[in-house]
Amino acid sequence: MEKKEPIYRCKICGWEGTYSELDFDKVDTCAGDDRIEICPACGLAEVYIVNE
Numbered sequence: 922m923e924k925k926e927p928i929y930r931c932k933i934c935g936w937e938g939t940y941s942e943l944d945f946d947k948v949d950t951c952a953g954d955d956r957i958e959i960c961p962a963c964g965l966a967e968v969y970i971v972n973e
Contacts, residue, residue, distance in 0.1 A: 928971040929958065936962035943968065 926939045944959040946966070958968045 925972075929968045930971045931960040931963060931965065932967040932969065933965050934960065934963040936960050936968075937971065 926941075928937055928939065929943060930937045938961070940958075942961060944961045944964070945956045946959050948955050948957055957966050959966050960968050
């Protein structure tokens with residue numbers, strides 16, 4: 922069975938796409954640098970996985 926790439930959706934603008942289509946932002950945390958997923962349409966960090 923072929924494994925499908927998860928689909929992400931933005932809570933704000935409704936954009937849907939794959940992980941490779943997301944933008945990323947680097948943030949500094951107490952444990953070091955971390956990357957957060959950013960919606961490429963509206964630029965907000967309000968994306969979540971629709972299916973796995």
